Amino acid sequence: MTFIKTKVGRRSFIKSSAVAGGGMMIGFSWLAGCKTEPMIEEEILQMPAEWFNINGFLKIGDNGVVTIMSPNPEIGQNIKTSMPMLVAEELDIDWKKVVVEQAPLNTDLYKRQLAGGSQSIRQGWKSLRMAGATARRVLCEAAAKAWEVPVEEITTDAGMLFHKATEKSAHYGEFASAAAEIEIPEEVELKSVKDFKIIGNSKRNVDGKKIVTGQPLFGLDTQREGMLHAMIQHPPAFGMKLKSVDDSAAKSMPGIKDVFTINTYPDAEKKQWCDVDAFSDLVVVVGNSTWEVMQAKEVLKVEWEATSGFENSASHTEKMAAFAGKAKEARKDGNPEAAFKNAAEIIERSYTAPFLAHNCMEPMNFFADVKDGKAELVGPVQTPEFMEKSVSTRLGIPLENIDIQMTRMGGGFGRRLYGHFLVEAALISQKVGAPIKLTYTREDDMTFGTYRPAYHATYRAALDENKNLIAFHIKAGGIPESPLFANRFPAGAVDNYLAESWSLESNISTGAWRAPRSNFIAGAEQAFLDEVAEKMGKDPIQFRLDLLEKAKNNPVGEKNDYDAARYAGVLKLVRDKSNWGKADAGLNRGVSAYFCHNSYVANVLDLKVENGKPIVDKVYCAVDCGIVVNPDAAKNMMEGGTVDGIGHALFSGLTFKDGVPEQSNFDKYRLIRHSEAPKEIEVHFVKSEIDPTGLGEPPFPPIIGAVANALYKATGKRVYDQPFVKEGALLG
Amino acid sequence: MATFNLKINGKNQEVEADPNTPMLWVLRDTLGLVGTKYGCGIAACGACTIHVDGIAMRSCQMPVSKVKDQSITTIEGLSENGNHPVQKAWMEHDVPQCGYCQAGQIMSAASLLNDNSNPSDADIDAAMNGNICRCGTYTRIKAAIKTAAKG
Incomplete structure (x- = not known):
């Protein structure tokens, strides 16, 4: 049992008056069941006549149906299902009686309404369970009072209250009204892991049926009476700004209402961390329909002028290699200089990766209706509570007059942390005095990015005459940030260790991209370790396990930010599940493992090269993310992250010529497609009672190393520069 | 602008549009059928796929004027109750x-x-x-x- 003081989160549990509801009927079968149960025919859930708000996370209907609010933005990580599961678990309700709603942005009621860092489940683990547990507690108290029995004698099961001795029972709805009046208890009891009934049992996506039937869910689906459509035109190159615009032709196009310019962030000092944008001066076209606005954009005559030098990808690698000499020390253990000097053999390898665009399938967009000193904003954003402040600052509208509604997002990957498009939409609506929907074309989206930086890392390993690893050196940097994590493995496992970091400024706007920094450094490190193991004559898994054994029993330094036993745990699990070393005949296998965003992942990947093209036959994933809340959805995240990692390692990259992105749509920007996905992905979770951690990002970084290592087995050639498959070139 | 009589999800619909308007935007903006998605606008991603006489086509590259009397089916019309x-x-x-x-x-x-x-x-x-x-x-x-x- 865990007792949690409710005081900290008390603001979230302020009761509010009962809200009357209609008697609408909704189908709910897609809410119910798990993978192992067959799909049941659709059942109809009768909506209650009256709802009673128990706390900010849930309301109970007079008929026992429960609405659970999902507080965080949904970007495809499935928290709209798994976060309410945490509430339902402690409330002790039948999942079939649960309706899930997206909560509004409300920083008084909810903490951290943000999608980022794979933290939603980890950070919500206690507060969401508390919400369910306190509601259960007040229901018990209400029943105890009515039945005139001690509250300790009340038990619950699947939405029912029982008093055994007097054989009394009632469903939650019967006491919802009374429970809503009861003071929130000072502390509540949370269930033990062994008592979980919902957590650990797969529940289908609560939006599943809406998705497969094409119901409006996404920001781009927003439609309102009198709504106009808006698009922006931004400079063609990084390092350019708007000089002048001739809008006469555009204004005379059919359906066009207005053409004007806006400045999103005129005052750089007022910018928050999430107010990243390369282009603040924008030309805006507003009209009656998306197509008409698109046509008018084509005939805009805009002059741009250079503000700084233009970047060229062709010279980036050379520039980065030269700049690496200015690296600063980030961590040093032992005496790496002496160890390298005395080494019998030194292995040195450099790795690179290009800029990446996020390429959410739903391009950036937002609806805004600004009038009478108020702003209503609807759409996809990962940082609503931060962007609310940005809109307030820019438009001079107080926070309490800004209403942001979160829609389901067609992907996030970090791109929608940077919500300049909210500010743009609000400014446009204010200017035209009408509700508007701002839509980026795919080209706007891809060429006005907050890209994954370009990276470069040089690794060195020193071996003694007996081929023991005696020193390890990493020097890593990028444009414009370093990917280094100085205290991650193999720091702590090597006596003489040096980590150095550098960065090179750029006018290309960059930002967090699925598993920031890890999304490059994991692949580089895991490919290098493979090469070191080979030089040492060691099995690559055993080599890693030996290092982790040392880090566990006799760690070097004190700041090592990983748990060596859990790290080794996923490696052993993937070794066993893949029959590593036993069933390798004829397979080209690569292994890798990585720890980031609080979760541990190891991969074994089998591939072959046919006609110069890689074919991934099978991937084994071993994962330690603590308690697995929604197993089949967690498996889905692992599969998707694996496919995404393989795709970006093999094919993707954004290059620049004179500041202009050379890829602006999916004809030139390569993303992995059906025929290139692994034929099979097996996912194995470490059984654990440790509090859960996230899975949005952890699957992505390590698989890149497994791809590199398997490619070497297949072709005999090591790969160092992403993407591994170059346009028009064949492998082998 | 011109008037087009379209057969969409089994219903006859009259729409006013520029003849070059892709079906994608007729569906989304004019008819409010937003299940068909915009992804790239150049038939490179498949998000806008609809059926034209039962055959999968990219609606972002199909001008409304070329549809004529062909039957259009969108995700909303694929089945009555999501039971395809x-x-x-x-x-x-x-x-x-x-x-x-x-x-x-x-x-x-x-x-x-x-x-x-x-x-x-x-x-x-x-x-x-x-x-x-x-x-x-x-x-x-x-x-x-x-x-x-x-x-």
Whole structure:
């Protein structure tokens, strides 16, 4: 049992008056069941006549149906299902009686309404369970009072209250009204892991049926009476700004209402961390329909002028290699200089990766209706509570007059942390005095990015005459940030260790991209370790396990930010599940493992090269993310992250010529497609009672190393520069 | 602007539009059928896939003037209540992550199964290769198509 003081989160549990509801009927079968149960025919859930708000996370209907609010933005990580599961678990309700709603942005009621860092489940683990547990507690108290029995004698099961001795029972709805009046208890009891009934049992996506039937869910689906459509035109190159615009032709196009310019962030000092944008001066076209606005954009005559030098990808690698000499020390253990000097053999390898665009399938967009000193904003954003402040600052509208509604997002990957498009939409609506929907074309989206930086890392390993690893050196940097994590493995496992970091400024706007920094450094490190193991004559898994054994029993330094036993745990699990070393005949296998965003992942990947093209036959994933809340959805995240990692390692990259992105749509920007996905992905979770951690990002970084290592087995050639498959070139 | 009489999801619809307007925007902006998604505008991602006389087509590259009397089916009209075998298989396999591309994926898969009731892996790859899923749900999509094929 865990007792949690409710005081900290008390603001979230302020009761509010009962809200009357209609008697609408909704189908709910897609809410119910798990993978192992067959799909049941659709059942109809009768909506209650009256709802009673128990706390900010849930309301109970007079008929026992429960609405659970999902507080965080949904970007495809499935928290709209798994976060309410945490509430339902402690409330002790039948999942079939649960309706899930997206909560509004409300920083008084909810903490951290943000999608980022794979933290939603980890950070919500206690507060969401508390919400369910306190509601259960007040229901018990209400029943105890009515039945005139001690509250300790009340038990619950699947939405029912029982008093055994007097054989009394009632469903939650019967006491919802009374429970809503009861003071929130000072502390509540949370269930033990062994008592979980919902957590650990797969529940289908609560939006599943809406998705497969094409119901409006996404920001781009927003439609309102009198709504106009808006698009922006931004400079063609990084390092350019708007000089002048001739809008006469555009204004005379059919359906066009207005053409004007806006400045999103005129005052750089007022910018928050999430107010990243390369282009603040924008030309805006507003009209009656998306197509008409698109046509008018084509005939805009805009002059741009250079503000700084233009970047060229062709010279980036050379520039980065030269700049690496200015690296600063980030961590040093032992005496790496002496160890390298005395080494019998030194292995040195450099790795690179290009800029990446996020390429959410739903391009950036937002609806805004600004009038009478108020702003209503609807759409996809990962940082609503931060962007609310940005809109307030820019438009001079107080926070309490800004209403942001979160829609389901067609992907996030970090791109929608940077919500300049909210500010743009609000400014446009204010200017035209009408509700508007701002839509980026795919080209706007891809060429006005907050890209994954370009990276470069040089690794060195020193071996003694007996081929023991005696020193390890990493020097890593990028444009414009370093990917280094100085205290991650193999720091702590090597006596003489040096980590150095550098960065090179750029006018290309960059930002967090699925598993920031890890999304490059994991692949580089895991490919290098493979090469070191080979030089040492060691099995690559055993080599890693030996290092982790040392880090566990006799760690070097004190700041090592990983748990060596859990790290080794996923490696052993993937070794066993893949029959590593036993069933390798004829397979080209690569292994890798990585720890980031609080979760541990190891991969074994089998591939072959046919006609110069890689074919991934099978991937084994071993994962330690603590308690697995929604197993089949967690498996889905692992599969998707694996496919995404393989795709970006093999094919993707954004290059620049004179500041202009050379890829602006999916004809030139390569993303992995059906025929290139692994034929099979097996996912194995470490059984654990440790509090859960996230899975949005952890699957992505390590698989890149497994791809590199398997490619070497297949072709005999090591790969160092992403993407591994170059346009028009064949492998082998 | 011109007037077009279209057959959409079994209903006759009269719309006013510039003849060059892609069906995608007629569906989304004019008719409010927003299940068909905009992804690229150049027929390179498959998010806007609809059926034209039962065949999967990219609506972002199909001017309204070229539709004439062909029957259009969108995700909203694929079945009455989400009970098309492909939609049911999608729910059973809990395929979607973000879900944005899935209407297009489902329309391509339904068209494939119309032509080939028992597709091989290679058949599925060939028919589905034009549909990008940025979340990487490809393995589940393939499994769901096989389930739908079994009926």
